Amino acid sequence: MSSFFVLFRKEFKGQLRTYRLLIVVAVFFVFGLGTPLLLKYLHALVPADSVATSIPEFTTADVVKSYISSLGQLGLIAAILVAMGSIASERESGTAAMTLSKPVGCGSFILAKLAALAVTFGVAIAVGAVGCYLYTVVLFGNPGGFHFFVATLLGALYLLFCLAVTVMYSGFVKSPIAAGGLSLVTLAAIAGTAGLPGMKDYSPGALLSWADNVASAGGPNSWWVLIVSVALVIITTVIGWQVFKRKEL
Amino acid sequence: MTAIRCQGLTKRYGSIVALDNLDLTIEEKVIFGFLGPNGAGKTTALKIFAGLSRSTSGKAWVVGEEVVSHSRSLQSKIGYLPEEPAFYNWMTGREYLTFVGQIFGLSSRDIVKRCNELLELVDLSRDASRRVSGYSRGMRQRLGIAQALMNKPSVLFLDEPCSALDPLGRAEVLETLVRLKEQATTIFMSSHILADVERVCGTVGIIDRGRLVVESGVEELLQRFAHHVFEIEFEEPAASFVRLLESMPWVERVAVEEAGNVSRLMVRARDETRAKLELPRMIAESGLTLRQYQMVLPTLEEVFIELVGNRKD
Numbered sequence: 001m002s003s004f005f006v007l008f009r010k011e012f013k014g015q016l017r018t019y020r021l022l023i024v025v026a027v028f029f030v031f032g033l034g035t036p037l038l039l040k041y042l043h044a045l046v047p048a049d050s051v052a053t054s055i056p057e058f059t060t061a062d063v064v065k066s067y068i069s070s071l072g073q074l075g076l077i078a079a080i081l082v083a084m085g086s087i088a089s090e091r092e093s094g095t096a097a098m099t100l101s102k103p104v105g106c107g108s109f110i111l112a113k114l115a116a117l118a119v120t121f122g123v124a125i126a127v128g129a130v131g132c133y134l135y136t137v138v139l140f141g142n143p144g145g146f147h148f149f150v151a152t153l154l155g156a157l158y159l160l161f162c163l164a165v166t167v168m169y170s171g172f173v174k175s176p177i178a179a180g181g182l183s184l185v186t187l188a189a190i191a192g193t194a195g196l197p198g199m200k201d202y203s204p205g206a207l208l209s210w211a212d213n214v215a216s217a218g219g220p221n222s223w224w225v226l227i228v229s230v231a232l233v234i235i236t237t238v239i240g241w242q243v244f245k246r247k248e249l
Numbered sequence: 250m251t252a253i254r255c256q257g258l259t260k261r262y263g264s265i266v267a268l269d270n271l272d273l274t275i276e277e278k279v280i281f282g283f284l285g286p287n288g289a290g291k292t293t294a295l296k297i298f299a300g301l302s303r304s305t306s307g308k309a310w311v312v313g314e315e316v317v318s319h320s321r322s323l324q325s326k327i328g329y330l331p332e333e334p335a336f337y338n339w340m341t342g343r344e345y346l347t348f349v350g351q352i353f354g355l356s357s358r359d360i361v362k363r364c365n366e367l368l369e370l371v372d373l374s375r376d377a378s379r380r381v382s383g384y385s386r387g388m389r390q391r392l393g394i395a396q397a398l399m400n401k402p403s404v405l406f407l408d409e410p411c412s413a414l415d416p417l418g419r420a421e422v423l424e425t426l427v428r429l430k431e432q433a434t435t436i437f438m439s440s441h442i443l444a445d446v447e448r449v450c451g452t453v454g455i456i457d458r459g460r461l462v463v464e465s466g467v468e469e470l471l472q473r474f475a476h477h478v479f480e481i482e483f484e485e486p487a488a489s490f491v492r493l494l495e496s497m498p499w500v501e502r503v504a505v506e507e508a509g510n511v512s513r514l515m516v517r518a519r520d521e522t523r524a525k526l527e528l529p530r531m532i533a534e535s536g537l538t539l540r541q542y543q544m545v546l547p548t549l550e551e552v553f554i555e556l557v558g559n560r561k562d
């Protein structure tokens with residue numbers, strides 16, 4: 001068995017045993033179900049004599065848009081919180097030195113972490129998406145299975161990019177908090193570039209607006225955003241690997 | 250054949266020199282004790298040899314292979330135990346050893362066999378199914394030794410292997426190290442427990458402020474720092490013999506201890522060669538009943554203090 005698969009299996013087992021997988025799935029499941037529920041019963045939740053009359057009737061497209069937006073915001077926070085200690089805490093505790101004193105490449109070490117996190121978030125996103133889709137069908141009507149699926153995939157790619165950036169910073173510094181802070185600032189800056197005229201066709205931050213467009217079956221495809229995002233996932237992983245292998249353990 | 254060699258090995262952290270031009274040559278199948286006060290550079294050297302840190306300058310070779318940071322080829326031939334071994338706390342002891350075996354590419358059957366052997370060796374068989382988070386410090390240290398042995402390494406690097414162990418645990422680990430040496434493993438261990446080093450190490454290197462102060466066989470080192478003290482015991486009072494000794498020009502001082510009928514003399518000589526020649530003859534002519542006669546060697550601790558302690562600012 002190659003060292004990557006050994007490390008991946010160890011990482012994934014760790015996610016299970018430390019309940020990280022369960023927690024991330026629960027978070028995504030709750031907001032997946034919660035989004036259509038909240039929009040359906042918002043009128044009932046807000047007192048009748050207040051602003052309830054100004055709340056419009058939500059459509060299927062509104063639900064999917066809200067779900068994609070939550071995926072981008074809650075998902076980003078979850079990705080940073082879960083991934084910020086992935087390497088930093090191992091360096092701090094000394095487990096990285098124990099593992100890397102064995103015939104294990106730094107590249108396999110980082111890639112196994114990213115892959116295990118990607119699987120965890122993939123499972124969580126899938127569970128959340130199924131919950132959201134079914135409740136939307138029941139409460140609002142069918143949002144269109146294919147469009148919903150593609151929109152979710154674009155949201156998942158955005159979170160994969162967030163994970164790759166956070167894992168990279170986690171290899172740069174020994175403190176998980178510092179890695180989280182650096183990731184948050186970088187990802188906020190990248191999200192900001194999605195609104196800039198010259199950048200909106202390339203920034204990974206534009207994946208979410210593309211997902212919105214796909215969900216509402218309108219708007220152009222942004223293939224460059226897809227290409228740049230995938231390229232940046234690869235580039236951040238390679239940078240993380242190159243910097244990490246020069247670190248003292 | 251040489252197991253470990255380094256030439257001009259230097260490591261700087263900014264303005265701090267952790268290792269300063271370290272030259273070492275360690276033969277195969279020996280237990281080498283690497284001694285030094287805290288912060289002397291022992292751990293830095295061990296990390297460089299284990300491929301976890303890069304030297305600023307100089308080169309090192311382990312089992313004939315040049316040490317390069319994270320060299321998979323080199324790391325498959327060595328075992329490494331850090332000063333404070335760290336484990337994934339959600340794993341059991343057996344799971345951790347299995348994980349290490351998988352990293353080394355052992356087959357499932359070999360892993361099970363090796364795990365059982367190593368757990369037995371470090372006396373953790375009964376606790377193998379417990380999570381590492383529940384292990385005491387001594388148990389973690391023993392698991393650390395087991396994981397370092399998983400690949401039957403040619404060279405074993407141990408950073409303070411006995412520091413967390415009780416006297417019984419220390420004795421067991423030291424016996425294990427001696428057995429490993431007999432199985433053709435070269436062991437490079439840093440330690441501040443000098444009695445342990447004296448007990449198992451054939452050669453030692455003493456390092457201070459990144460510089461190698463001395464590298465020598467333990468016996469040679471103790472001989473070199475012997476204070477020309479001779480211990481003589483008689484089965485009766487020896488006052489007249491003491492007076493005779495004190496009149497000799499090659500004797501510096503004689504200390505006498507009497508316990509019951511036994512007289513114990515500690516003779517410090519000015520001239521060791523003359524003392525070695527004259528003392529047996531004088532004892533024979535004294536008519537006293539000799540119980541013991543030996544040249545007293547210093548302990549490794551005394552040599553260490555003499556070499557390193559006097560250099561403190």
